[in-house]
Amino acid sequence: xxxxxxxxxxxxxxxxxxxxxxxxxxxxxxxxxxxxxxxxxxxxxxxxxxxxxxxxxxxxxxxxxxxxxxxxxxxxxxxxxxxxxxxxxxxxxxxxxxxxxxxxxxxxxxxxxxxxxxxxxxxxxxxxxxxxxxxxxxxxxxxxxxxxxxxxxxxxxxxxxxxxxxxxxxxxxxxxxxxxxxxxxxxxxxxxxxxxxxxxxxxxxxxxxxxxxxxxxxxxxxxxxxxxxxxxxxxxxxxxxxxxxxxxxxxxxxxxxxxxxxxxxxxxxxxxxxxxxxxxxxxxxxxxxxxxxxxxxxxxxxxxxxxxxxxxxxxxxxxxxxxxxxxxxxxxxxxxxxxxxxxxx
Amino acid sequence: xxxxxxxxxxxxxxxxxxxxxxxxxxxxxxxxxxxxxxxxxxxxxxxxxxxxxxxxxxxxxxxxxxxxxxxxxxxxxxxxxxxxxxxxxxxxxxxxxxxxxxxxxxxxxxxxxxxxxxxxxxxxxxxxxxxxxxxxxxxxxxxxxxxxxxxxxxxxxxxxxxxxxxxxxxxxxxxxxxxxxxxxxxxxxxxxxxxxxxxxxxxxxxxxxxxxxxxxxxxxxxxxxxxxxxxxxxxxxxxxxxxxxxxxxxxxxxxxxxxxxxxxxxxxxxxxxxxxxxxxxxxxxxxxxxxxxxxxxxxxxxxxxxxxxxxxxxxxxxxxxxxxxxxxxxxxxxxxxxxxxxxxx
DNA sequence: GTGAAAGCGCTAACAG
DNA sequence: CTGTTAGCGCTTTCAC
Numbered sequence: 028x029x030x031x032x033x034x035x036x037x038x039x040x041x042x043x044x045x046x047x048x049x050x051x052x053x054x055x056x057x058x059x060x061x062x063x064x065x066x067x068x069x070x071x072x073x074x075x076x077x078x079x080x081x082x083x084x085x086x087x088x089x090x091x092x093x094x095x096x097x098x099x100x101x102x103x104x105x106x107x108x109x110x111x112x113x114x115x116x117x118x119x120x121x122x123x124x125x126x127x128x129x130x131x132x133x134x135x136x137x138x139x140x141x142x143x144x145x146x147x148x149x150x151x152x153x154x155x156x157x158x159x160x161x162x163x164x165x166x167x168x169x170x171x172x173x174x175x176x177x178x179x180x181x182x183x184x185x186x187x188x189x190x191x192x193x194x195x196x197x198x199x200x201x202x203x204x205x206x207x208x209x210x211x212x213x214x215x216x217x218x219x220x221x222x223x224x225x226x227x228x229x230x231x232x233x234x235x236x237x238x239x240x241x242x243x244x245x246x247x248x249x250x251x252x253x254x255x256x257x258x259x260x261x262x263x264x265x266x267x268x269x270x271x272x273x274x275x276x277x278x279x280x281x282x283x284x285x286x287x288x289x290x291x292x293x294x295x296x297x298x299x300x301x302x303x304x305x306x307x308x309x310x311x312x313x314x315x316x317x318x319x320x321x322x323x324x325x326x327x328x329x330x331x332x333x334x335x336x337x338x339x340x341x342x343x344x345x346x347x348x349x350x351x352x353x354x355x356x357x358x359x360x361x362x363x364x365x366x367x368x369x370x371x372x
Numbered sequence: 373x374x375x376x377x378x379x380x381x382x383x384x385x386x387x388x389x390x391x392x393x394x395x396x397x398x399x400x401x402x403x404x405x406x407x408x409x410x411x412x413x414x415x416x417x418x419x420x421x422x423x424x425x426x427x428x429x430x431x432x433x434x435x436x437x438x439x440x441x442x443x444x445x446x447x448x449x450x451x452x453x454x455x456x457x458x459x460x461x462x463x464x465x466x467x468x469x470x471x472x473x474x475x476x477x478x479x480x481x482x483x484x485x486x487x488x489x490x491x492x493x494x495x496x497x498x499x500x501x502x503x504x505x506x507x508x509x510x511x512x513x514x515x516x517x518x519x520x521x522x523x524x525x526x527x528x529x530x531x532x533x534x535x536x537x538x539x540x541x542x543x544x545x546x547x548x549x550x551x552x553x554x555x556x557x558x559x560x561x562x563x564x565x566x567x568x569x570x571x572x573x574x575x576x577x578x579x580x581x582x583x584x585x586x587x588x589x590x591x592x593x594x595x596x597x598x599x600x601x602x603x604x605x606x607x608x609x610x611x612x613x614x615x616x617x618x619x620x621x622x623x624x625x626x627x628x629x630x631x632x633x634x635x636x637x638x639x640x641x642x643x644x645x646x647x648x649x650x651x652x653x654x655x656x657x658x659x660x661x662x663x664x665x666x667x668x669x670x671x672x673x674x675x676x677x678x679x680x681x682x683x684x685x686x687x688x689x690x691x692x693x694x695x696x697x698x699x700x701x702x703x704x705x706x707x708x709x710x711x712x713x714x715x716x717x
Numbered sequence: 718g719t720g721a722a723a724g725c726g727c728t729a730a731c732a733g
Numbered sequence: 734c735t736g737t738t739a740g741c742g743c744t745t746t747c748a749c
Contacts, residue, residue, distance in 0.1 A: 389735080389736090390735065390736045390737080391736090392735075392736060392737080393734090393735060393736075396734095396735085403734060403735085404734070404735085405734060405735085408734085408735085427741090430741050430742065430743085431740085431741055432741090433741070
C-alpha cells in the first residue's frame with residue numbers, strides 16, 4: 028500500500044498544465060485564469076494533494092512554524108493558557124507551533140534553540156511560568172523573539188506581561204468601592220516581581236481613597252526558602268490577621284491558593300465569608316474559585332491574551348504585518364466578581 | 373546584517389573536504405577518519421552550522437517531528453502532563469513535537485490532520501482531556517497514530533489509557549487495609565467511563581475482603597446535565613452520607629475537587645479529617661492535595677507516563693524500534709499517601 | 718496568463 | 734575512507 032505521496036507534478040500532469048501553474052493555484056497567485064484555477068483546484072481536491080511543507084520551506088528559506096519555548100508553562104495549570112492563546116493567534120495566521128519545554132534546564136534550552144534554527148522557525152515565543160525577568164540564552168537567534176509573561180531587563184526583546192500593578196489596584200479598588208476601609212493583605216513571596224508590582228497597585232488605590240497603608244496588615248502567604256522552595260504559611264498569617272482586635276473586614280490574597288487558606292482560617296475562628304470577612308483572590312483559577320463556598324471573587328491572570336498578543340507582536344516584529352512594534356505590552360487583569368466580597372453598609 | 377545561513381557546502385569548502393563528508397560527520401556515520409571528523413566538527417562549531425531541517429526532511433521524505441493532536445489537553449490543568457511526558461520521550465529520540473489544539477472542533481481537527489500530512493510528521497499522538505472512546509477523523513492518515521487517554525472502540529489504533537479500574541481498586545484497598553469497613557463513595561458523573569471502571573475496582577476490593585457493596589453509600593459528586601454541563605453536588609450528597617446514623621468512616625472521592633467538598637461537609641458537621649472521617653481523593657492534583665489540611669491522600673492519574681508511553685509506542689508502530697506492538701496499554705494509577713486517611717484501631 | 722529551466726540544502730547511490 | 738552525481742518537491746526567474 029506504500030502509495031507514493033502525490034506531488035505538484037502529479038497534479039500538473041493530471042490537470043494538463045505545468046507545475047508552476049499548479050503552484051500558482053496553491054498560492055492564490057491572482058495571475059491565473061479563472062477556469063484554469065477551478066480545473067486545477069478540482070484535481071487537487073480529487074487527488075488529496077497536500078503541498079510538501081519541507082520543499083516549500085526550503086525554497087522560501089523560512090517556515091510557517093513558530094517556536095514556543097517555555098520553562099514550565101506547558102507543565103503547570105497556571106499558565107497553559109498562554110499556549111492556547113498563542114495557538115489561537117497562529118491559527119488565524121495559518122501557522123503552526125513547535126513546542127519546546129525546557130523544565131528550566133539551560134542545556135535543554137540550548138538544544139532547543141538549535142532545533143528552532145534547524146527548523147528555520149518564523150519566530151519564537153519565549154514563555155515563562157512566573158512573571159519574571161529573563162536573559163535569553165540565544166542572543167544570536169536571527170528571527171524575532173517575543174517574551175510572554177517575562178521580560179528582558181535590558182529591553183532587548185519585545186515582551187507581553189500581565190499588568191500586575193493594575194491587577195493589584197483592581198483588587199483593592201473593588202473592596203474600597205464596597206465600603207471596606209480596613210483591608211488586610213496576604214501576599215505572595217516578597218521576592219516575586221508580582222508581589223512588588225501589586226503592592227504598588229494597592230498603595231495607589233489606598234492613597235486615592237485616603238486610606239492609610241498599614242504594613243502590619245500586610246503579611247506573607249508564601250515564604251521562599253533559601254533553597255528556592257516555597258512554604259505556604261497563609262493559614263497561620265491569616266489567622267494572625269483575623270485574631271487582631273481591629274481585624275480587617277476584607278483580605279486581599281496574592282493568589283487563589285492563599286484564598287483557600289484564608290477561608291480555612293476564617294472558618295477556624297467561626298467567621299463567615301463574606302458576612303464577617305470579604306476575600307479577594309488573584310489568578311482566577313476555575314478549579315479553586317468555583318470550588319470554594321461561597322465562590323471566590325478574583326482578579327484574572329490573562330494568560331490566554333498574553334499568548335495571543337505575543338504571536339500578534341511576533342508577526343509584526345518580523346515585518347509581516349502592519350503597525351508599530353510595541354516593546355512592552357501590559358495586558359490588563361480583569362476583575363471577576365463572585366460571592367466572596369460583600370458591600371459594607 | 374542579513375548574513376546568509378551557513379550551509380553544508382560552506383563548511384565543506386572551509387574544511388577542505390566534500391559536502392558528503394561533512395554530511396557524514398553530522399550524521400555520525402562511522403565511515404569517517406577520526407582526524408577528518410575532528411577537523412570538520414571543529415569547523416562546524418566555529419561556523420555555527422546547523423543542518424537545515426527542511427532540506428534533510430525533503431531528502432529523507434519524512435520528518436523527525438511528531439504531531440500532537442489534542443481536544444483540550446493543552447488547555448486544562450488536569451492533563452497537560454501528557455504533553456510533558458510526550459516531550460520527554462521525544463527528546464530522548466531527538467525528535468520534536470508539533471502541537472495542535474482543536475478545542476473539540478471537528479473542522480479544526482480536519483485542518484490539523486492536513487497540516488500534519490504537509491509536515492510529513494513521523495506519527496501522531498492523539499490525546500484527549502477525558503478518558504473516553506474516540507473515532508478518528510482521519511482514517512486515511514498514512515503514519516502511525518497512538519491514542520493517549522482515549523481509545524478506539526473499534527481497536528483500530530494503539531492506545532494508552534489510565535488503569536481506572538486498578539485505580540479504584542487501589543483507593544478502596546488502601547482504606548480497607550487501614551481497617552475501614554463502612555466506606556462511602558462520592559463519584560464522578562455516572563456517564564463517565566472512569567466512573568464505571570473505578571466502580572468495578574471498588575467492588576473487587578470489597579468482595580476480596582468480604583465487604584458488602586451498599587449502593588446507598590455510593591452517591592454522585594457531579595451530575596451531568598442534559599446540555600452537557602456539570603453540576604458539582606458533592607457537598608450536599610456528602611452531607612447526606614455523613615448525616616446517616618450509620619455514617620461511613622471513610623469516603624472515596626471521584627476526584628480531588630470532590631474531596632474538597634467532602635472536607636467542607638465534614639467541617640460543617642464538626643467532623644474532623646482524618647480522626648472522624650478518612651478521605652481518599654483521585655487525580656492527585658498538587659494544587660488541591662497540598663492545599664487541603666490535612667493534606668489529601670490520593671490516587672494519581674499518571675498523565676506524564678501516558679504521554680511518555682504513547683511516544684514510545686509510536687516509535688514502535690512506525691517500526692523504528694524493537695518490541696511487539698502493544699495494542700492497549702493500561703498505565704497504573706499509583707497511590708500517594710498523605711494525611712487524610714487514618715488507621716482504624 | 719503560462720511554461721521551461723535552474724536551484725534551494727541535503728543525502729542515497731554509487732564510484733574511486 | 735572519501736568524492737561525484739543526481740534529484741527530493743517546490744518556487745524563482747525569465748522567457749514566451
